[in-house]
Amino acid sequence: MTALEQSPDSLNVENGETAGTSTQTCLTSEDLNKQQELLSFAEEKLNKLSNRFSKVTLSYNSLKDDNTKCLYYTGLEFPILNILFNKIKQHIPTSSISALEPCEQYLLTLIKLRLNLPFKDLAYRFGISNSTCSSYFNIIISILYQKLKTLIIWPEQEVAQKNIPSCFKEVFQDRTSVIIDCFEVPIEKPSNYLTQQQCWSNYKHHNTIKFLIGMTPQGSISYISNAWGGRTSDKQIVELSGFLDKIKPHDVVLADRGFLIEESLAFLQAKLVIPAFTKGKKQLIPLEIEQTRRIAHLLSGITF
Structure with a gap:
């Protein structure tokens, strides 16, 4: 019997089988659509959690859109932070076994400089060992x-x-060359007794290293000395650090009253300007008061 000669019942059975297969296919398609919807929902939720996680963790990328956070941890706005990184990144050693990307090594270092967090703290934050953290910082x-x-x-x-x-210019005409100050950085107690004495700061009551820093009236840093022990006086650092080699005749150096360097500058035909004080006097004369007020106003806008 040929296919055309088959009975209607036979055709109905086959049609029924065909219909059943078709229905089964439609159900599977609906299931796939539901699964796709669930997958899309899960991916969306994962992306939201990932973005949230990146914001609560400390990483270079987490600072891109959070300038307040960037300023807190590094002292720099992110565009400046990124410019500096681009200047040095090609010089940072990399390898397949590096625990951190170069940008994270850089961030770790700036956080240490800004907040002076212990290396152990930074090691926990970045998920590395204490020794690796210290090594990255030094590099x-x-x-x-x-x-x-x-x-x-x-x-x-x-x-x-x-x-x-x-x-x-209103106060000093056009002669101010540099504003100077010293700042001290606390250090661990040296094991050598002589070094302990050299680094002990009576001002900070701690072992420190001390730097002389100079700033132009325009606000740019123009001088930083090498490190000296905290026991070294401001006067000694000025005279021994090479700072005076920068001074030219008629320069004006603006400083705090602790810098007893008037004679050293006068020898170079330069002038020291400091706020007046009453040591050896009953009171300041009106001219000194006005001059001190103007100097104090200028210094109040300067942060080293």
Whole structure:
């Protein structure tokens, strides 16, 4: 019997089988659509959780859209942070076994400089060992020094005088060359007794290292000395650090009253300007009071 000669019942059975198969296919398609919807929902939730996680963890990428967080941890706005990183990243050693990406090593270092968190704390935050954390810090510090030290420029006298801010010009005409101060960094107690004595700071009541820093009236850093023991006086650092080699005749150096360097500057035909104080006097004369007020106003806008 040919296919055309088959009975209607036979055709109905086959049609029934065909219909059943068709229905089964439709059900499977619906199931797949539901599964796809569930998968899309899960992916969306995962992305939200991932974004939330990146914000609550500490990473280079987490600072991109959070300038407040970036300023807190590094002291820099993210665009500046990124510019500095791009300047040094090609010099950061990398390997397939590096525990952190170069940008994270860089971030770790700036956080240490900004907040002075213990290496153990940073190691926990970045998921690395204490020794690896310390190693990254030392490497990045060396690179930063080598690549950024050229940014500290002592301006030529003529250039500085042409661009002096009006607030300084009103008080000192166009002669202010540099504003100086010393700052101290606490250190661990040295094991060597002589070094302990050299680094002990009576001012901080702690072992410290001390730096002389100079700033132009325009606000740029123009001088940073090498480190000295905390026991070294401001006067000694000025005279021994090489700072005086920068001074030219008629320069004006603005400083706090602790810098007893008037004679050293006078020898170079330069002038020291400090706020007046009443040591050896009953009171200040009106001219000294006004001069001190103006100097204090200028210094109040300067943060080293």
